Amino acid sequence: MIRRSFLAALAFAVALPGAVMAQAPLKVVATTGMIADAVRQVGGDQVEVKGLMGPGVDPHAYRQTRTDIVAMTRADLVLWHGLYLEAQMEDFFHDLARKQTVVAVADGINKARLRAHDDYADKYDPHVWMSPVLWRDVVLEVQDALTEARPEAADIFAANTQAFLAEIDALAAYGARILTAVPENNRILVTAHDAFGYFGAEYGYDVLGVQGISTQSEAGLNRIGELVGTLVDQQLKAVFVESSVSDRSMRALIEGAAAEGHDVGVGGELYSDAMGEPGTYEGTYIGMLDHNITVIAGALGADVPARGMNGKLSAGF
Numbered sequence: 001m002i003r004r005s006f007l008a009a010l011a012f013a014v015a016l017p018g019a020v021m022a023q024a025p026l027k028v029v030a031t032t033g034m035i036a037d038a039v040r041q042v043g044g045d046q047v048e049v050k051g052l053m054g055p056g057v058d059p060h061a062y063r064q065t066r067t068d069i070v071a072m073t074r075a076d077l078v079l080w081h082g083l084y085l086e087a088q089m090e091d092f093f094h095d096l097a098r099k100q101t102v103v104a105v106a107d108g109i110n111k112a113r114l115r116a117h118d119d120y121a122d123k124y125d126p127h128v129w130m131s132p133v134l135w136r137d138v139v140l141e142v143q144d145a146l147t148e149a150r151p152e153a154a155d156i157f158a159a160n161t162q163a164f165l166a167e168i169d170a171l172a173a174y175g176a177r178i179l180t181a182v183p184e185n186n187r188i189l190v191t192a193h194d195a196f197g198y199f200g201a202e203y204g205y206d207v208l209g210v211q212g213i214s215t216q217s218e219a220g221l222n223r224i225g226e227l228v229g230t231l232v233d234q235q236l237k238a239v240f241v242e243s244s245v246s247d248r249s250m251r252a253l254i255e256g257a258a259a260e261g262h263d264v265g266v267g268g269e270l271y272s273d274a275m276g277e278p279g280t281y282e283g284t285y286i287g288m289l290d291h292n293i294t295v296i297a298g299a300l301g302a303d304v305p306a307r308g309m310n311g312k313l314s315a316g317f
């Protein structure tokens with residue numbers, strides 16, 4: 001008797017037309033804030049996202065915590081960047097992929113479009129979020145992964161993706177407009193580590209990092225001396241600190257230039273490998289890049305809108 005009514009109830013539930021809507025959100029875990037943001041944009045209310053790396057966290061050095069491991073084991077889908085960005089978590093993800101759905105969302109980008117890695121012959125520069133054009137490919141990869149995990153929501157994911165790509169295109173156009181308003185001689189970006197290669201390639205800037213592509217390599221005294229020489233020779237006025245890297249080497253540059261009688265200031269703090277605080281505009285992908293573009297162009301001599309392309313940047317950056 002009990003069994004019969006259970007089956008009847010089950011048949012009723014299966015036949016319910018609104019069954020898709022009643023589903024619990026997909027549980028997705030993403031490593032970087034930038035990937036978590038893409039999942040939020042594409043997934044909308046179909047997903048519940050946990051980003052492992054918050055503001056100021058360096059993905060080159062990050063290792064999974066116990067809480068992270070529990071979250072990843074319980075998730076419906078785990079997304080990481082790949083391209084050797086999460087260098088300390090590579091082995092962990094290869095193991096996890098045996099029992100969990102795990103996707104490296106930047107691995108699918110055509111290798112011909114990637115920059116070589118300076119430390120490893122067989123690897124690439126992972127900082128693709130710095131180019132809105134390359135980040136489009138990652139967003140499409142996120143769309144594929146979500147669609148595979150929940151095919152019945154494919155239309156929702158497709159519509160959300162198109163809306164987000166339109167915002168990314170507007171960001172790319174803003175960047176092109178405002179960064180080319182900087183006088184040509186000033187288009188040199190000096191930062192703590194080499195995170196801005198794709199940015200420089202897209203917008204025609206020379207990019208000089210004290211450290212290489214990974215923050216794990218040493219910042220040698222020779223490199224500091226070389227960059228001080230460049231600052232003085234080119235009469236550069238500004239260098240940039242990064243939110244996820246110590247500013248020690250940038251202070252060494254400023255002091256080195258001062259010792260040679262040339263004044264250099266900090267042009268601003270850039271979001272290189274991590275976004276701003278959650279719940280703020282700078283804590284979204286669009287806000288992060290809007291901030292970087294506006295701060296760089298403003299510090300190097302262009303007229304910029306005080307609050308960036310959407311009028312949403314925090315005052316007084």
Ligand SMILES: [Zn+2]
Pocket residue numbers: 060127193194195213214215272273
């Ligand atoms: Zn980096």
